[in-house]
Amino acid sequence: xxxxxxxxxxxxxxxxxxxxxxxxxxxxxxxxxxxxxxxxxxxxxxxxxxxxxxxxxxxxxxxxxxxxxxxxxxxxxxxxxxxxxxxxxxxxxxxxxxxxxxxxxxxxxxxxxxxxxxxxxxxxxxxxxxxxxxxxxxxxxxxxxxxxxxxxxxxxxxxxxxxxxxxxxxxxxxxxxxxxxxxxxxxxxxxxxxxxxxxxxxxxxxxxxxxxxxxxxxxxxxxxxxxxxxxxxxxxxxxxxxxxxxxxxxxxxxxxxxxxxxxxxxxxxxxxxxxxxxxxxxxxxxxxxxxxxxxxxxxxxxxxxxxxxxxxxxxxxxxxxxxxxxxxxxxxxxxxxxxxxxxxxxxxxxxxxxxxxxxxxxxxxxxxxxxxxxxxxxxxxxxxxxxxxxxxxxxxxxxxxxxx
Numbered sequence: 545x546x547x548x549x550x551x552x553x554x555x556x557x558x559x560x561x562x563x564x565x566x567x568x569x570x571x572x573x574x575x576x577x578x579x580x581x582x583x584x585x586x587x588x589x590x591x592x593x594x595x596x597x598x599x600x601x602x603x604x605x606x607x608x609x610x611x612x613x614x615x616x617x618x619x620x621x622x623x624x625x626x627x628x629x630x631x632x633x634x635x636x637x638x639x640x641x642x643x644x645x646x647x648x649x650x651x652x653x654x655x656x657x658x659x660x661x662x663x664x665x666x667x668x669x670x671x672x673x674x675x676x677x678x679x680x681x682x683x684x685x686x687x688x689x690x691x692x693x694x695x696x697x698x699x700x701x702x703x704x705x706x707x708x709x710x711x712x713x714x715x716x717x718x719x720x721x722x723x724x725x726x727x728x729x730x731x732x733x734x735x736x737x738x739x740x741x742x743x744x745x746x747x748x749x750x751x752x753x754x755x756x757x758x759x760x761x762x763x764x765x766x767x768x769x770x771x772x773x774x775x776x777x778x779x780x781x782x783x784x785x786x787x788x789x790x791x792x793x794x795x796x797x798x799x800x801x802x803x804x805x806x807x808x809x810x811x812x813x814x815x816x817x818x819x820x821x822x823x824x825x826x827x828x829x830x831x832x833x834x835x836x837x838x839x840x841x842x843x844x845x846x847x848x849x850x851x852x853x854x855x856x857x858x859x860x861x862x863x864x865x866x867x868x869x870x871x872x873x874x875x876x877x878x879x880x881x882x883x884x885x886x887x888x889x890x891x892x893x894x895x896x897x898x899x900x901x902x903x904x905x906x907x908x909x910x911x912x913x914x915x916x917x918x919x920x921x922x923x924x925x926x927x928x929x930x931x932x933x934x935x936x937x938x939x940x941x942x943x944x945x946x947x948x
Contacts, residue, residue: 555721556728561735564761565593567915568753570740570776571769572596573605574716574901575893577723577734578908579768579915584730586909587916592732595755597739601720604770604900607838607870609793609815609827611806612902613650613711615670615677620926620938621879622673625899627923628906629710635905641722643714644820648805650711651680651689653855655700655811662942663706670708678707689805691858699854700812713806713817713825719904743780749888750780766891766915771836771871773894780887784894785932786873789830790840791898792848794867798822802858812851823865826852830872830898840869872898877937882907882924883914891915892929 567583569576572594583589596602612632614625636643654660663679670677685705686694694702724734735757743765744752752761767773771788778784799822808815813829828848831840845867853860875881875895880903882893893911896903910921920928931937 555725556734559733559735561593561595561738561755561757561760562733565733566591566763567766568592568760568762568764569594569766569768570753571767572600572734572736573603573768573770574601574720574723574904575770575907575911576768577601577720577727578904579766579893579911580727580732581723581730582908582912583916584727584732586912589916590731593760594727594732594734595738595740595753595760596734596736599736600724600734601717604870604872605716605720607793607868608716608898608901609817609825610713610716610901611650611711611808611815611817612645612714613708614675614902615650615652615666615706615708615711616940617666617669617942618938618940619673621940622670622675624906624910624923624927625903626673626675627909628903631905631909632714633710639722639726641718641725643718643722645712645714646820647710647712649688649707649709650806650808651685652706653685653702653807653809653811654704654706655702655809657703659811660703663704666942667706676708676710678709680705680707689803689807691802691856692807693855693857700809702855711806713819715820716901740776741779743890745780745887750890762889764889764891764915766893766911768893768911770894770896770900771873773873773892775836777885777892780885780890782885782887784881784892784929785876786881786895787834788836788871788873789833790835790837790869791827791830791872792840792844792867792869793825793827794845794848795819795826795865796824796859797863797865799824799862807855809851809855812854814848814851814855816852816856824859824862827898830874831869836871838869838871876932878940879938880907880927881929882911883920883928885929
């Protein structure tokens with residue numbers, strides 16, 4: 545019988561950890577896999593291990609609503625998300641794998657004058673940064689997405705929307721499988737069922753990780769564990785400015801195609817798209833309490849459904865198939881943290897909130913550069929941990945809001 549590590553029907557090997565690696569990445573989700581791939585592809589580093597406590601891409605990568613866009617407000621955010629979107633546009637071909645990347649357009653609805661002003665401001669800021677953006681009035685929203693309720697009698701009337709036509713969705717598990725396959729082909733070890741329990745630090749420098757499968761020496765260690773990053777950093781003696789919250793989502797039963805774009809509403813806390821198979825995929829606002837549990841409160845789903853039915857009366861008889869939650873890590877300015885930590889050789893990529901999936905290739909690209917070169921990539925430099933002491937914050941609460 546052929547060993548599964550070498551079986552041609554498997555996308556990647558399932559190796560045991562070696563005693564040491566040049567780089568150990570903690571977290572086998574989208575960002576960890578993308579970082580490993582770009583370390584090999586862009587920097588020629590393949591003595592690399594990706595350690596995953598559970599199974600590859602079994603955390604937030606399997607629990608998000610797969611929305612991709614780059615229409616963020618501030619220059620620094622627009623730059624890194626637009627870099628990511630441009631990578632998305634060629635990623636299926638590059639990885640030789642159908643990621644089901646669909647640039648169907650993303651609508652961000654405005655329901656009051658504050659929304660309208662913020663939306664118009666963001667459109668103008670996007671255009672100045674070379675990011676495609678349009679402002680639609682209510683009638684143009686109706687023409688672009690006819691099933692949205694734009695009547696004046698709605699509880700939250702639609703007064704307009706921003707539109708990014710290049711935005712859309714992709715198939716999350718295909719993205720993870722494609723990145724894992726390519727990283728493995730470069731000789732990178734993808735090690736599942738390997739929980740990091742601590743770090744060896746000598747003279748202010750990380751020298752090894754302690755895991756459930758033994759000690760692994762490391763030249764550099766890169767954290768990419770989303771909602772659990774703060775827990776890991778604490779084991780290295782670092783307290784990060786992050787809070788972890790559940791973020792809930794749901795899918796409906798399969799439907800005929802009725803929604804050919806992504807619709808987001810920050811004011812009423814819902815975002816909706818229709819997956820390739822036909823189910824509606826809906827996301828809600830984050831649960832207000834801190835938690836590391838992949839579950840949430842029923843009241844949040846109830847409010848989400850009320851908002852969805854307000855916007856889409858056509859969905860009133862649709863059945864919910866299942867609900868779930870991911871664990872999002874939120875920073876004080878709703879922007880990510882990328883770069884070195886006070887422990888030499890220990891790097892962090894966290895704080896993406898609910899915007900992690902759309903950043904997958906861009907995050908991996910700049911994080912790999914930061915690790916390989918020992919200094920932040922220019923696109924990552926503004927997102928360093930030191931901004932919380934210098935005050936150079938990148939406040940994306942408006943453009944990120946609930947529907948990152």
